[in-house]
Amino acid sequence: MNTSGPCFLLTDFGDRDAYVGVMKAVMLKHAPSLQIVDLCHAIEPQNIVSASYVLWSVAAHLPEGSFVVAVVDPGVGTKRRIVALEFAQWTLLAPDNGIASLVLDHMQCQRSWEIRWEEICPQPPSATFHGRDIFAPAAALLASKQRTLEQIGRPIDPASLVRIDLAPVETASGIVARILHVDRFGNLVTNVEAARWNIPGSQHWICCVGDEQLPLVRTYADRAPGEPLAYIGSSGFVEIAVCNGSAAKRYGNAPSVMLQTTKPTTA
Amino acid sequence: MNTSGPCFLLTDFGDRDAYVGVMKAVMLKHAPSLQIVDLCHAIEPQNIVSASYVLWSVAAHLPEGSFVVAVVDPGVGTKRRIVALEFAQWTLLAPDNGIASLVLDHMQCQRSWEIRWEEICPQPPSATFHGRDIFAPAAALLASKQRTLEQIGRPIDPASLVRIDLAPVETASGIVARILHVDRFGNLVTNVEAARWNIPGSQHWICCVGDEQLPLVRTYADRAPGEPLAYIGSSGFVEIAVCNGSAAKRYGNAPSVMLQTTKPTTA
Amino acid sequence: MNTSGPCFLLTDFGDRDAYVGVMKAVMLKHAPSLQIVDLCHAIEPQNIVSASYVLWSVAAHLPEGSFVVAVVDPGVGTKRRIVALEFAQWTLLAPDNGIASLVLDHMQCQRSWEIRWEEICPQPPSATFHGRDIFAPAAALLASKQRTLEQIGRPIDPASLVRIDLAPVETASGIVARILHVDRFGNLVTNVEAARWNIPGSQHWICCVGDEQLPLVRTYADRAPGEPLAYIGSSGFVEIAVCNGSAAKRYGNAPSVMLQTTKPTTA
Numbered sequence: 001m002n003t004s005g006p007c008f009l010l011t012d013f014g015d016r017d018a019y020v021g022v023m024k025a026v027m028l029k030h031a032p033s034l035q036i037v038d039l040c041h042a043i044e045p046q047n048i049v050s051a052s053y054v055l056w057s058v059a060a061h062l063p064e065g066s067f068v069v070a071v072v073d074p075g076v077g078t079k080r081r082i083v084a085l086e087f088a089q090w091t092l093l094a095p096d097n098g099i100a101s102l103v104l105d106h107m108q109c110q111r112s113w114e115i116r117w118e119e120i121c122p123q124p125p126s127a128t129f130h131g132r133d134i135f136a137p138a139a140a141l142l143a144s145k146q147r148t149l150e151q152i153g154r155p156i157d158p159a160s161l162v163r164i165d166l167a168p169v170e171t172a173s174g175i176v177a178r179i180l181h182v183d184r185f186g187n188l189v190t191n192v193e194a195a196r197w198n199i200p201g202s203q204h205w206i207c208c209v210g211d212e213q214l215p216l217v218r219t220y221a222d223r224a225p226g227e228p229l230a231y232i233g234s235s236g237f238v239e240i241a242v243c244n245g246s247a248a249k250r251y252g253n254a255p256s257v258m259l260q261t262t263k264p265t266t267a
Numbered sequence: 268m269n270t271s272g273p274c275f276l277l278t279d280f281g282d283r284d285a286y287v288g289v290m291k292a293v294m295l296k297h298a299p300s301l302q303i304v305d306l307c308h309a310i311e312p313q314n315i316v317s318a319s320y321v322l323w324s325v326a327a328h329l330p331e332g333s334f335v336v337a338v339v340d341p342g343v344g345t346k347r348r349i350v351a352l353e354f355a356q357w358t359l360l361a362p363d364n365g366i367a368s369l370v371l372d373h374m375q376c377q378r379s380w381e382i383r384w385e386e387i388c389p390q391p392p393s394a395t396f397h398g399r400d401i402f403a404p405a406a407a408l409l410a411s412k413q414r415t416l417e418q419i420g421r422p423i424d425p426a427s428l429v430r431i432d433l434a435p436v437e438t439a440s441g442i443v444a445r446i447l448h449v450d451r452f453g454n455l456v457t458n459v460e461a462a463r464w465n466i467p468g469s470q471h472w473i474c475c476v477g478d479e480q481l482p483l484v485r486t487y488a489d490r491a492p493g494e495p496l497a498y499i500g501s502s503g504f505v506e507i508a509v510c511n512g513s514a515a516k517r518y519g520n521a522p523s524v525m526l527q528t529t530k531p532t533t534a
Numbered sequence: 535m536n537t538s539g540p541c542f543l544l545t546d547f548g549d550r551d552a553y554v555g556v557m558k559a560v561m562l563k564h565a566p567s568l569q570i571v572d573l574c575h576a577i578e579p580q581n582i583v584s585a586s587y588v589l590w591s592v593a594a595h596l597p598e599g600s601f602v603v604a605v606v607d608p609g610v611g612t613k614r615r616i617v618a619l620e621f622a623q624w625t626l627l628a629p630d631n632g633i634a635s636l637v638l639d640h641m642q643c644q645r646s647w648e649i650r651w652e653e654i655c656p657q658p659p660s661a662t663f664h665g666r667d668i669f670a671p672a673a674a675l676l677a678s679k680q681r682t683l684e685q686i687g688r689p690i691d692p693a694s695l696v697r698i699d700l701a702p703v704e705t706a707s708g709i710v711a712r713i714l715h716v717d718r719f720g721n722l723v724t725n726v727e728a729a730r731w732n733i734p735g736s737q738h739w740i741c742c743v744g745d746e747q748l749p750l751v752r753t754y755a756d757r758a759p760g761e762p763l764a765y766i767g768s769s770g771f772v773e774i775a776v777c778n779g780s781a782a783k784r785y786g787n788a789p790s791v792m793l794q795t796t797k798p799t800t801a
Binding site: 013014015016017018019020021022024025026028029032036045046074075076077078126127128129132133 | 272273275277282302304305306307308309321322324325328329330331333448449450451452485486487488489498500501511
């Protein structure tokens with residue numbers, strides 16, 4: 001039935017309106033049997049860093065042949081490019097604004113394209129809703145194999161794609177982290193990727209959040225209710241949580257965070 | 268596979284409960300291969316005006332043969348009618364409470380029906396959840412072509428349908444607008460339809476919100492971050508926004524709004 | 535096409551992240567044509583009582599052959615069991631933490647199993663996201679009939695399942711109720727099941743909320759706007775509402791509630 005894979009949607013369109021619904025209507029108009037799956041629509045408006053993390057959290061788990069449309073697009077109506085990125089297992093359609101940064105840090109982009117939307121839109125798109133007028137028809141036509149990227153795209157150099165540097169900073173005192181994303185439970189996802197920094201490795205790591213020192217443990221239940229903890233989250237980044245509580249409530253959404261190895265305290 | 272088109276859902280049921288989920292369960296019980304698509308479930312409880320706008324924002328983009336179920340229904344359990352409206356490309360099932368007003372302002376209703384729910388419900392429906400007990404089975408049976416409106420409906424005169432007058436008021440000083448809908452980004456959608464009022468046309472329009480005068484521009488990026496703007500939104504109505512911000516936060520959800528053409532100020 | 539029934543999802547994962555989206559990606563990777571349907575993802579984090587009610591509100595309406603995955607799982611990463619419960623019409627996959635309590639009060643569990651996740655996971659699951667690493671592949675393989683419970687489960691005694699006692703307490707003054715769930719409209723769902731307590735029966739019941747006495751009526755419209763009411767909700771439990779308003783705003787989420795039959799007041 002589906003000769004093509006599913007088409008996943010990631011946006012900051014929220015749920016108050018039919019913005020996502022109308023995108024789906026347009027997609028089904030162009031490809032009636034397309035399998036459309038929601039990834040997330042509650043990205044904080046225009047928060048490309050958070051979207052970049054959420055996109056990465058899914059990327060390794062996509063079925064082969066998946067198509068992902070990511071529309072977090074503060075530049076709608078300007079001349080920013082709309083691009084398609086081909087990875088080994090899946091294809092991404094998104095504005096060229098850095099939303100693919102974390103994915104590009106981890107996965108090889110095989111080919112990249114600028115979408116020539118004139119090939120898709122019978123009439124000029126609206127100035128404020130390219131999700132409906134460009135992304136939806138382009139995604140439907142591509143995901144259902146009615147069009148190829150050769151037909152509606154122009155090859156571009158992957159090195160020309162907009163990238164955001166999300167790496168933490170190593171200092172003499174430790175790894176200075178930033179928060180990429182605050183999740184539904186109030187867990188704070190840092191930009192410290194455990195595997196890249198050999199965490200836990202053979203060393204004893206702690207996570208300093210403001211003035212507090214948190215142990216690096218395996219899961220929530222390794223701490224008593226109400227106690228904070230650091231752990232390696234399900235996407236491989238160090239996260240900060242409070243057992244049965246909310247780290248975002250305890251520390252705010254953007255506390256000062258540093259990862260350190262413990263040293264013997266000197267007298 | 269789908270001989271019929273997709274079935275879209277629009278409700279004020281929100282996401283805290285399984286109200287939408289149980290509707291889908293009932294629909295799939297009656298029509299296992301029905302393609303069900305969410306339009307929006309976050310309509311403010313019982314806000315028929317907002318629902319009317321959201322429904323209109325989707326109507327022109329529906330695939331041919333679509334079926335739409337709209338349940339924003341403060342009159343559940345009373346004698347208000349449940350009606351089906353046939354348009355050229357799609358069919359609407361809804362309570363007869365004005366939710367179709369904006370659609371009816373723009374699209375020709377070819378035939379309309381009152382649903383005889385006794386034909387569908389094996390036992391009396393609950394007094395509080397007709398979405399589950401009447402709308403879901405009726406929609407599933409109709410959208411999957413197991414029943415026709417001739418079988419479960421009674422023809423009614425489209426002129427008898429409840430309508431809400433949502434048109435703006437023209438005065439000597441300008442067009443007095445009201446807010447139909449506040450979107451996820453805090454944009455305020457007015458009831459001033461650009462095409463009907465020849466906006467922009469050859470005149471220079473401004474939008475007065477309270478004491479402020481906003482220019483009518485093409486898109487968000489035509490203003491600096493933090494600056495307010497008026498523009499023609501993606502559904503053809505004049506909208507009010509703040510570039511990279513929220514008009515709802517700046518002006519509240521229901522400010523005084525007037526559209527005016529600029530005149531030379533007299534000394 | 536679907537030899538199996540639909541697979542329904544119920545979680546407390548919310549919508550801020552792609553936790554549900556990545557579960558769906560994993561499910562479709564294992565079973566590309568699986569029909570996945572959202573029941574609810576906005577269960578208050580770790581609120582097993584509310585989840586138990588929401589699950590029950592759907593159970594009687596599921597299509598035959600349905601598969602339900604319910605992940606509200608404060609014990610993730612601990613040794614709590616993951617169990618599958620077979621009912622006459624449907625199968626439930628959930629942590630063994632009481633989430634099935636209300637269903638088990640009403641429906642006969644025919645067979646129950648502990649899932650041997652080692653049979654499904656090629657590598658050890660993460661410590662914090664069993665929804666993605668165990669529930670999603672197990673559900674996809676079972677719902678699509680690629681695996682049977684005999685193959686990946688170990689039979690257990692239904693009597694060994696964790697149960698939460700949610701029954702109200704009968705006292706000399708009346709039935710002391712508790713609130714199971716607060717819905718999107720601010721309606722308060724009590725644990726008093728009308729049929730079990732013969733409500734309304736031939737007696738005249740009132741519902742005491744704090745100091746107020748509410749009449750037991752049929753539907754919202756039986757009271758004037760702003761007036762509180764008690765009624766038998768669509769799942770068969772007594773609920774408390776305010777006509778065109780919110781009982782949760784008026785009374786809070788957990789008021790003192792008692793069901794009483796009226797007696798002649800003595801002088």
